Amino acid sequence: MSTLTQQEFVLGLFEAAPATYSSLRQLGKESFYAQGLPALKAEEYKFTPIAKKLETSLTDFSPAKPVKISAEQVKSAVFAGFEGVVLVFSNGQYVPEYSTSAEGLSVRLLSENESTPLGSIAKVDKDPFVALNQATFSDGLHIGIEKNKEIDSPILLLQFHQAQGGQVISPRIWIEAGDFSKATFIDYQISLDDAPYFVNKVVEIKGGVNADLTYHSLQTAHNQVIEVSNVVTDIQKDSQFTSTQITLSGDMVRNNLTLNLLGSNSVGNMYGIYLLNGKTHVDNHTNVDHTIPHAESNELYKGILADQSRGVFNGKIFVRQIAQKTNAFQQNNNILLSDDAIINTKPQLEIWADDVKCSHGCTVGQLDEEALFYLQARGIDKTTAKGLLLYAFAGEVLDKIEVDSLRNHIVAQIQERLGSKF
Amino acid sequence: MLSIKNLHASIEGTPILRGINLEVKAGEVHAIMGPNGSGKSTLASVLAGREEYEVTEGQVLFQGKELLELSPEDRAREGVFLAFQYPIEIPGVSTTNFLRTALNQVREYRGLEPLDAVKFLSLMKEKMALVEIDQKLLSRSLNEGFSGGEKKRNEIFQMAMLEPVLSILDETDSGLDIDALRIVSNGVNKLKSEKTATIVVTHYQRLLDYIVPDFVHVLYKGRIVKSGTKELALELEEKGYDWIKEEVDSTATV
Numbered sequence: 280m281s282t283l284t285q286q287e288f289v290l291g292l293f294e295a296a297p298a299t300y301s302s303l304r305q306l307g308k309e310s311f312y313a314q315g316l317p318a319l320k321a322e323e324y325k326f327t328p329i330a331k332k333l334e335t336s337l338t339d340f341s342p343a344k345p346v347k348i349s350a351e352q353v354k355s356a357v358f359a360g361f362e363g364v365v366l367v368f369s370n371g372q373y374v375p376e377y378s379t380s381a382e383g384l385s386v387r388l389l390s391e392n393e394s395t396p397l398g399s400i401a402k403v404d405k406d407p408f409v410a411l412n413q414a415t416f417s418d419g420l421h422i423g424i425e426k427n428k429e430i431d432s433p434i435l436l437l438q439f440h441q442a443q444g445g446q447v448i449s450p451r452i453w454i455e456a457g458d459f460s461k462a463t464f465i466d467y468q469i470s471l472d473d474a475p476y477f478v479n480k481v482v483e484i485k486g487g488v489n490a491d492l493t494y495h496s497l498q499t500a501h502n503q504v505i506e507v508s509n510v511v512t513d514i515q516k517d518s519q520f521t522s523t524q525i526t527l528s529g530d531m532v533r534n535n536l537t538l539n540l541l542g543s544n545s546v547g548n549m550y551g552i553y554l555l556n557g558k559t560h561v562d563n564h565t566n567v568d569h570t571i572p573h574a575e576s577n578e579l580y581k582g583i584l585a586d587q588s589r590g591v592f593n594g595k596i597f598v599r600q601i602a603q604k605t606n607a608f609q610q611n612n613n614i615l616l617s618d619d620a621i622i623n624t625k626p627q628l629e630i631w632a633d634d635v636k637c638s639h640g641c642t643v644g645q646l647d648e649e650a651l652f653y654l655q656a657r658g659i660d661k662t663t664a665k666g667l668l669l670y671a672f673a674g675e676v677l678d679k680i681e682v683d684s685l686r687n688h689i690v691a692q693i694q695e696r697l698g699s700k701f
Numbered sequence: 702m703l704s705i706k707n708l709h710a711s712i713e714g715t716p717i718l719r720g721i722n723l724e725v726k727a728g729e730v731h732a733i734m735g736p737n738g739s740g741k742s743t744l745a746s747v748l749a750g751r752e753e754y755e756v757t758e759g760q761v762l763f764q765g766k767e768l769l770e771l772s773p774e775d776r777a778r779e780g781v782f783l784a785f786q787y788p789i790e791i792p793g794v795s796t797t798n799f800l801r802t803a804l805n806q807v808r809e810y811r812g813l814e815p816l817d818a819v820k821f822l823s824l825m826k827e828k829m830a831l832v833e834i835d836q837k838l839l840s841r842s843l844n845e846g847f848s849g850g851e852k853k854r855n856e857i858f859q860m861a862m863l864e865p866v867l868s869i870l871d872e873t874d875s876g877l878d879i880d881a882l883r884i885v886s887n888g889v890n891k892l893k894s895e896k897t898a899t900i901v902v903t904h905y906q907r908l909l910d911y912i913v914p915d916f917v918h919v920l921y922k923g924r925i926v927k928s929g930t931k932e933l934a935l936e937l938e939e940k941g942y943d944w945i946k947e948e949v950d951s952t953a954t955v
């Protein structure tokens with residue numbers, strides 16, 4: 280529990296909330312007040328003093344209104360070579376005029392029809408920011424994938440952000456994929472200028488039976504952006520869900536990713552890269568809940584931390600007693616490039632079943648000096664050699680990204696960051 | 702080509718090289734032998750520019766340039782090549798993908814146009830044949846799961862690609878079977894010319910049957926304590942190092 284003064288600064292958000300989904304909003308509000316913002320050193324936010332960060336960095340806790348987006352901005356934001364559907368958002372609000380569609384894909388505003396069961400997957404009592412979003416989001420999008428439809432081209436959620444008459448952006452997305460459907464989403468956030476703002480995002484994903492869903496998220500906000508993201512997904516039997524979380528910048532970023540494996544023979548994959556410099560602070564909390572037997576989860580997060588950046592990784596694997604024959608794998612590897620960079624990494628395994636295969640491991644190291652010397656001794660300059668090694672380190676995760684245009688875009692960004700072309 | 706004068710080097714304060722003098726001219730092959738721990742690899746590493754070693758005294762001229770003042774990459778670009786005694790494994794980096802970067806950086810330094818993918822590949826094919834190495838091996842992570850012989854062949858393959866002026870082969874023969882030894886030695890011999898020089902570090906005469914040295918030096922306790930022609934290697938093969946050690950240790954001034 281935190282103090283009232285810490286809560287007061289979000290009052291403006293409650294006042295500005297629209298009248299839609301009023302009972303759900305009321306639940307959100309009550310839950311938020313019951314939980315409060317995470318207190319300093321609160322277990323779940325131990326290394327990430329988010330309330331303090333919000334209080335000291337932001338001045339206007341009212342919702343940022345949508346800003347006008349131009350065709351030019353959309354065009355230049357889309358990755359080179361990208362072929363697929365584009366859904367454009369401005370400060371969390373859907374912008375239909377630049378959005379495209381595909382067969383089997385449907386979109387509607389959450390406000391259009393208040394039947395979307397918001398909060399049934401991302402539960403308000405799990406995290407105060409979920410509660411805050413549910414109480415205060417302006418509007419959002421309900422995205423549907425028709426039963427039996429495999430949408431082969433990726434769906435790009437282009438999220439333009441700019442503090443505008445208020446600094447809080449509360450994206451809310453509900454994705455519902457029918458049985459035997461397939462879709463790939465790319466959640467890409469773009470800062471339009473360098474004013475500070477706070478993104479409090481909630482994405483709920485309801486997968487059908489035998490569905491194959493992928494959710495890529497690319498965080499490249501500018502270095503004054505504070506973000507809390509909650510992505511929660513229900514995975515049914517014979518299904519596969521894959522998440523990749525790539526974070527390259529920001530001020531303080533907290534990603535809560537939750538996979539609920541609800542049907543047997545389902546697979547949940549969680550992959551991530553955080554490549555940080557300056558004072559960027561990134562906290563990835565993942566949580567996979569094995570509720571049934573015969574399901575599998577795979578997790579691989581790789582971190583490269585330079586300067587005074589800070590990383591937190593907390594990977595929770597929960598295997599219920601009934602969830603026999605679970606396979607759960609988790610790895611978190613980190614390279615610290617400076618003495619001032621810090622990583623806190625923690626696997627958190629709670630296993631109540633006895634016939635399971637679980638493995639986890641985390642490593643923290645420096646760049647391999649011997650490997651660096653080997654490459655230099657072949658004529659490669661030090662910067663490029665470093666880049667090659669770091670890129671190879673991250674490569675295992677990059678290889679999981681099957682959308683070529685997205686992977687190429689990320690690779691180019693990483694190369695630029697590492698100051699080397701190879 | 703290479704002139705080493707009174708070279709002293711230490712690691713973490715412990716002196717390892719204690720006054721090395723060596724002159725290598727273009728066209729020559731020098732063999733460096735000596736007991737374990739005498740400083741052979743240290744000498745090779747210092748020449749290649751490894752930073753852990755601190756040069757405390759002495760000078761090294763390579764083609765008229767102060768070698769010790771160059772970065773490791775510039776030494777390579779100037780034409781120094783070290784085939785490592787223990788080639789390391791680099792997960793995620795294949796020979797093909799780093800070697801093109803390396804070759805083009807070396808070429809740029811030498812004022813040559815970069816090679817495009819096609820030309821690079823055809824050059825690779827040519828050099829692969831020289832050391833009889835398989836392309837599949839070169840597209841795997843560097844040295845990961847390679848056999849000892851494959852690692853050494855890969856070193857010589859890289860040497861062939863980079864066309865060095867001075868090649869330093871640190872125990873490239875160790876761990877090779879007879880066939881591999883023949884292939885690797887033939888490769889090295891084909892790359893030799895009037896303009897290049899080779900330093901081979903070895904414990905065994907059998908390599909010197911293939912790569913015939915003009916001079917043989919014995920390194921002991923960080924100094925070259927004996928030099929001779931190829932007959933010296935034969936003598937060492939027969940008698941071991943004890944007679945040299947005794948000679949040195951009895952006259953040593955501490």
Ligand SMILES: Nc1ncnc2c1ncn2[C@@H]1O[C@H](COP(=O)(O)OP(=O)(O)OP(=O)(O)O)[C@@H](O)[C@H]1O
Pocket residue numbers: 712713715717735736737738739740741742743744753786
């Ligand atoms: N990183 C290091 N730290 C401390 N001592 C070292 C280090 N590297 C080498 N040495 C010491 O320096 C000495 C020379 O080692 P070096 O590897 O040059 O010997 P060598 O002649 O190549 O031996 P070998 O025939 O076994 O390859 C040895 O006593 C070794 O223990």
Ligand SMILES: [Mg+2]
Pocket residue numbers: 741742743786871872
């Ligand atoms: Mg050695």
